[in-house]
Amino acid sequence: MNSRPSGNERMVITIDGPAGTGKTSVAHQLAERLELDSLDTGAMYRAVALRTIIKQVDPSDVDGIALAARQIELDFDWSSNPPALLVDGVPVGQRIREEDVDDRVSVVAGNPQVRGRMVRAQRSIAAKHPRLVTEGRDQGSVVFPDAQFRFYLDASPEVRANRRVLQSRSSGQSADYDEVLRSIRNRDRRDETRTDGPLKVPEGATTLDTSELSLETVVDRLVELVLATSPGVTGVSG
Numbered sequence: 610m611n612s613r614p615s616g617n618e619r620m621v622i623t624i625d626g627p628a629g630t631g632k633t634s635v636a637h638q639l640a641e642r643l644e645l646d647s648l649d650t651g652a653m654y655r656a657v658a659l660r661t662i663i664k665q666v667d668p669s670d671v672d673g674i675a676l677a678a679r680q681i682e683l684d685f686d687w688s689s690n691p692p693a694l695l696v697d698g699v700p701v702g703q704r705i706r707e708e709d710v711d712d713r714v715s716v717v718a719g720n721p722q723v724r725g726r727m728v729r730a731q732r733s734i735a736a737k738h739p740r741l742v743t744e745g746r747d748q749g750s751v752v753f754p755d756a757q758f759r760f761y762l763d764a765s766p767e768v769r770a771n772r773r774v775l776q777s778r779s780s781g782q783s784a785d786y787d788e789v790l791r792s793i794r795n796r797d798r799r800d801e802t803r804t805d806g807p808l809k810v811p812e813g814a815t816t817l818d819t820s821e822l823s824l825e826t827v828v829d830r831l832v833e834l835v836l837a838t839s840p841g842v843t844g845v846s847g
């Protein structure tokens with residue numbers, strides 16, 4: 610049985626953390642359990658990164674990257690589960706998860722103009738979907754500092770690299786552990802050291818180290834934490 614925090618009032622739950630902590634799956638399952646919408650903000654940055662690749666924008670071309678972000682129209686198809694990212698009205702699918710996008714995305718996400726645009730887009734999505742689980746790097750710290758619940762998921766780089774390798778292999782892609790670990794460390798460093806919206810634990814956030822926890826256990830814990838402080842809940846999920 611699903612449980613949901615009562616009423617139709619705004620309920621924003623943020624989940625931040627580095628790559629490979631399971632944020633996207635956790636956010637999606639938590640949203641399902643609590644009957645909320647879910648938003649994958651990393652997909653939005655990935656879509657801009659893909660556009661810069663397609664348009665052959667040089668990674669050092671700050672204005673060219675900002676222009677790509679201005680020219681792209683991002684939307685979600687909320688009728689699919691999880692909501693599918695639409696780029697200029699067309700579903701982008703798994704293309705944004707490929708290695709060239711992985712390598713490009715943190716440069717794009719470090720661009721202040723891109724971030725400004727994405728932050729505005731995310732707030733406007735939340736205005737239309739006020740009962741939302743949103744995940745990324747800056748959701749609790751910058752975009753929704755007033756969210757009712759702010760979570761931060763963490764795990765060691767080695768565990769996260771291992772998860773990514775298994776994920777890639779299960780979807781038929783080859784993946785080299787050392788290469789993935791190196792890429793994760795590079796991305797962490799770039800995400801943590803950028804001046805605008807750096808990856809950090811949001812003020813007042815609850816941190817969960819997921820290194821030794823299954824996806825189900827993480828979701829169960831978050832559901833418990835939300836339900837424990839949300840009034841009027843009638844059932845217990847499981």
Ligand code: DC
Pocket residue numbers: 628629650651652654655714715718744745746747748796800
């Ligand atoms: O969660 P992910 O791996 O799909 O994110 C892709 C990249 O986008 C990652 O390098 C961090 C960046 N990102 C960000 O800077 N802010 C967000 N809110 C979400 C993602």
